[in-house]
Amino acid sequence: MDEMDLMKKLREVPSPSPEAYDRARTALHTAMAEPVNTVVRPKRWFSWPKVSVAAVGAAAVAAAVVMGTTGGNVPVGPADAAPPVVVESPLVKLASEVKAAGTLPGDASLIINTKYGPDNTPSHYYTVYTDKGQVFRGDSATSLAATVAKGDADDALPYDANVTAAARLAANGDVEKARIEMITASGRNVWGVGLSPADADKAWAQAQAENAEELRKIGKKMPDPKPRPTGKELEDGINSTLWDNTTYALYIAASNADVRAGVLKLLATIQDVTIGTTDVDGQAALTLTAAPALQAGRSTYVLTVNADNGLPIRSEIIPAKDSAEPSKHWVVDYKSSRVNLADVVAGKI
Secondary structure (H helix, E strand, O other): OOHHHHHHHOOOOOOOOHHHHHHHHHHHHOOOOOOOOOOOOOOOEEOOOOOOOOHHHHHHHHHHHHHHHOOOOOOOOOOOOOOOOOOOOHHHHHHHHHHHHOOOOOOEEEEEEEEEOOOOOEEEEEEEEEOOOEEEEEOOHHHHHHHHHHOOOEEOOHHHHHHHHHHHHHHOOOHHHHHHHHHOOOOOOOOOOOOOHHHHHHHHHHHHHHHHHHHHHOOOOOOOOOOOOOHHHHHHHHHHHHHHHHHHHHHHHOOOHHHHHHHHHHHOOOOOEEEEEEEEOOEEEEEEEEOHHHOOOOEEEEEEEEOOOOOEEEEEEEEOOOOOOOOOOEEEEEEEEEEOHHHHHOOOO
């Protein structure tokens, strides 16, 4: 059974969307910054990567599997890990320019995801995240409008509010505190961030017990418990969680300038993330590449963002050739806009 089959077995999670499966897969790939240009005020339309509210439930199960096999992956943070280093990264400069540019008007964010299957056939998904915490979905502009008109919304999970709040905190100056809050956004301090070694070990053991119970519910056996990681393994686990949670915040709230700026600042603190330049449909872009160390050795995760405004454009998982259990390759493109909910109902998207 692979991670997607595992997701299908999770009856407690309400109708996970394709984005949820992708986030679950990313979570399964984890165990345990730096480049760019100037920014201009974003245009009305922009691109960015995906996710879904249901992804949080998916990630919970994914985390259970990961902790049993490689050491964990749920927001966390250690007492004995090396302290984070906030470097003078181009991402920090870009973050300042993003914040200064401000947020476009509107009361919701629209995300149109295009996922490409093995045969390169595209599938489109429409999601609206309102500023009040509602989430509407559809497979076309028409079905989305109908869903919004009926008020058929899902409530955003606390995790959504936690990751976006942590990003805003980073944007407004307290990067270190924001980093801890982002790492622990799921409500569990698995890695023991800020705790004594003894308390950190207790938190780790409790998390493994909880994860074993989650696996038991879906008929999976939890591997034998492992001691809490130390050294580089612990650092990789923390940075993996930080990468997952910051990129999730970006996916659901990139149109908010403070969230986007805070994410850029937090990404600048992660080791094993390299920055490159590329071109996407004639537009200058940056590639933020999370090394296999942040993906449990199974893959490389590449996030492409606009080089002028930091908005996400594409996400891609590239399987590691030398991995015993490489992840599956996938690519998702995004187009998003800041909208008014009334316009969505009227089909003006």
